[in-house]
Amino acid sequence: MAQEPLTGRGRRSRERIVDAAAELVAERGAAGTSLDQVLEAAGASKSQLYHYFSDKADLVRAVIARRVGETVDCQGPLIGGIDSLDDIRRWFDWLIAENEDRGCPGCPLGTLASELAGCDEAARADLACGFDTWMGLVVDSLERMKAGGELDERADPRRLGASVFASLQGGLLLSKTYQDPQYLRDALDAVYDHLVSLRRSAAGG
Amino acid sequence: MAQEPLTGRGRRSRERIVDAAAELVAERGAAGTSLDQVLEAAGASKSQLYHYFSDKADLVRAVIARRVGETVDCQGPLIGGIDSLDDIRRWFDWLIAENEDRGCPGCPLGTLASELAGCDEAARADLACGFDTWMGLVVDSLERMKAGGELDERADPRRLGASVFASLQGGLLLSKTYQDPQYLRDALDAVYDHLVSLRRSAAGG
DNA sequence: GTCAAACTGGACTAGATAGTCCAGTCGTAA
């Protein structure tokens, strides 16, 4: 079974391997990335890899954990600070700009989920858990906005959070497939308009 | 280069191979499926495969073409017949039921796009083209509804078509990852509500 | 310094993988 690194040197080695694996897996997928490629990119050896990971699936799960951590660290403060539709708009614009700047690479977690959810139960569960963390932040924000009177009683934060996430994932996938950032913009603009239509002061059914 | 089959026997052989490949690729991904597995499932031999396909990437593109054809054949009439929000609701309910009945397998084209868009330019282009065909049907329906007075002047059919597709793809991915059909329902319910908010008779900004 | 445990280099294996090759069989048009 995998061994946790106990020294600084060990931690750095493990880190280098996960770094390299995360990058290659994002480009080529998990099945499309070989351990030899990872080790060459990391400048590490087989024995190092198998010292820290029990097998390839274990390494892939470490990549998932890494990506979940990055995403939460990076977007957590952003999403956690949302209190109004204007904040949502700024967050969406940031997502759109980031996607365009990076050349529409898709979502690293979404790509892994798409590949692994059907054939690696442990990975699927880890990814679902990561999705939950992210979506929880959004749901909390929407609940705050509802409690604060920005959204009216028709707004169901849990469902809206899921639909925001679905639009984001779908928009990222379309942008990646078309190599065109417009599709993410279209997707997020539509959810934003929908949220606006649920504004407290807006006329409603 | 690949050879088109010229006899009935040849067509059946090629068909068997693409059938088997489409099924295995949907389960395990393109990189996760070996040619030997495809051939065993198809009851065919290597020479048959390389008689009809120039290499593995060529076979994968045939799988994409097959899936695009299936999708358009199956959903084309459904989407083409849409003239009202009620028709949209029925179509969404059909998508939701279908996804649940099949055990939330995700979208075969979306899964391939996620895996291949970043590393196989020919496959990416084929998938974008397939997406375009599908989205075109939706955009046409929305345009008919706008022309018919069901949707008001705020509705932009092209952008709405993209957002419907994004929500569908994202919803299918979430359902697959969580193994829970509710997420697709949440995603499509939100787009449906948004379309309702663009109804001609609805109050609007 | 010393010593045990953590860590590492890299050779090694068994099996899988994409792709090649050719001799032989089948389909069909004349």
Added chain:
DNA sequence: TTACGACTGGACTATCTAGTCCAGTTTGAC
């Protein structure tokens, strides 16, 4: 029936793959 090209069986190769093994080096607590 014949003849030619489409089609097929299956052995074969070179390379890649995940995973093993062990001797040697580094680290950190004492």
